[in-house]
Amino acid sequence: MTTTEPEHETLITPEMLERKGVWGSARVSPPVSESDIRKWAIAVYWPETPPRIYWDVDYAATTRWGTIIAPADFNPFAWPIVEARVEQAERQRADADVDKPRANKGRRGMNGGQVDTYGVAMRPGDVITSRSRLRDWDERETRLGLTLFSFSETEWRNHNDALVKVRVATAIRY
Amino acid sequence: MAYNVYFEDVTVGDELPAWSRKTDFMNWNRYAAVNDEFVYIHMDDEAGRAALNEQGAFGMGNLRYAYIVNALQDWIGDEATIREIGCQFRAINQKNDVLTVVGKVTDKKTDNGEHCVFLDIDVVNHNGEPTCPGKAVVVVPSRG
Numbered sequence: 001m002t003t004t005e006p007e008h009e010t011l012i013t014p015e016m017l018e019r020k021g022v023w024g025s026a027r028v029s030p031p032v033s034e035s036d037i038r039k040w041a042i043a044v045y046w047p048e049t050p051p052r053i054y055w056d057v058d059y060a061a062t063t064r065w066g067t068i069i070a071p072a073d074f075n076p077f078a079w080p081i082v083e084a085r086v087e088q089a090e091r092q093r094a095d096a097d098v099d100k101p102r103a104n105k106g107r108r109g110m111n112g113g114q115v116d117t118y119g120v121a122m123r124p125g126d127v128i129t130s131r132s133r134l135r136d137w138d139e140r141e142t143r144l145g146l147t148l149f150s151f152s153e154t155e156w157r158n159h160n161d162a163l164v165k166v167r168v169a170t171a172i173r174y
Numbered sequence: 175m176a177y178n179v180y181f182e183d184v185t186v187g188d189e190l191p192a193w194s195r196k197t198d199f200m201n202w203n204r205y206a207a208v209n210d211e212f213v214y215i216h217m218d219d220e221a222g223r224a225a226l227n228e229q230g231a232f233g234m235g236n237l238r239y240a241y242i243v244n245a246l247q248d249w250i251g252d253e254a255t256i257r258e259i260g261c262q263f264r265a266i267n268q269k270n271d272v273l274t275v276v277g278k279v280t281d282k283k284t285d286n287g288e289h290c291v292f293l294d295i296d297v298v299n300h301n302g303e304p305t306c307p308g309k310a311v312v313v314v315p316s317r318g
Contacts, residue, residue, distance in 0.1 A: 043205045046204050047200070063253050
C-alpha cells in the first residue's frame with residue numbers, strides 16, 4: 001500500500017518570493033505641465049468648472065502654494081511613449097473574454113483597494129520618479145477558497161526628492 | 175476657496191458636504207482621455223457584458239477615487255491638505271448612476287504639529303448602495 005502526501009497548496013510563486021521587498025527599476029515622468037493639470041481637473045470635475053487652484057495662475061499666486069497645483073490623484077505617468085500599442089489592444093480583447101477556461105487556482109483576481117498617503121503637492125514643472133515593490137502578502141482560506149492578498153507599494157518623489165505619494169495597493173487572487 | 179474648515183470647528187459626527195455626479199460616457203471618456211485609460215470594459219457595452227456586467231460598459235474605479243479627492247478638497251479648501259485616502263472598490267459604477275461621495279468625521283487629533291481630521295468615507299449610488307467604502311485623513315489649519 002502506498003500513501004500520498006497531500007499536496008501543499010499555495011498561490012505564492014517562486015517569482016514572488018524572489019521579488020519580495022525588492023524595489024523595481026524607477027520610472028520618470030515627463031515634466032508636469034499646466035495644461036496637463038487643467039485637463040485633468042476638467043475631466044474629474046465634469047460637467048462643472050473645476051476649482052481655480054487647478055487652472056488660474058493669477059489666483060494660485062495668491063494662495064500659500066504660489067502656483068497652480070495638481071489634484072492629489074493626478075497621474076503624471078499617463079500617456080507614456082510605448083511601442084506595440086496594437087498588441088496591447090489585442091491582449092485587452094483577449095483578457096475581456098471571460099468565457100475562456102480559468103480552471104487553475106489563482107487565475108481569478110480582483111482589485112482589493114488601496115491606501116494612498118500624500119506628501120507634497122505636484123506642481124507644473126515637477127518631474128516625478130516612481131518605484132514599486134511587492135511589499136508583503138497574506139494567504140488564507142476565505143469563502144472563495146484559498147486566497148492570496150498581495151500588497152504592492154509604489155512611491156513617487158519629485159525632482160527635489162520630496163515624497164509626493166505612497167500607494168499600497170491590494171491585489172486579490174483566488 | 176483657501177481654507178474652509180478649521181480644526182476647532184470640526185466635531186466628531188460632522189458630515190462631509192455631499193458631492194455628486196451623474197456618470198456616463200461623457201465623464202468616463204474624458205477621464206479615459208486624461209489618464210490614458212482606454213479599456214474596452216469602460217468603452218464598449220459588449221465588452222462589459224463579456225466581463226459579466228449585464229448592463230454593459232461600466233465606470234472606472236480611478237474616477238470614483240477622483241470624486242473622493244474632489245469632495246474632500248472642496249470641503250477643506252484648496253490650501254488645506256489631504257493626507258491619506260484608503261478605499262475598496264466593492265460595486266460597479268453603472269451607466270447613468272448618480273454617485274455621491276459621503277463622509278463622516280470619526281476623530282480629530284494633533285499629530286506632529288498637524289491638525290488631522292479622520293473620516294469614514296464612501297461613494298454611494300442613487301439607490302443608496304455603498305460602492306467604495308474607506309477612510310481618509312485631512313490636515314486643516316487651527317485658529318490658534
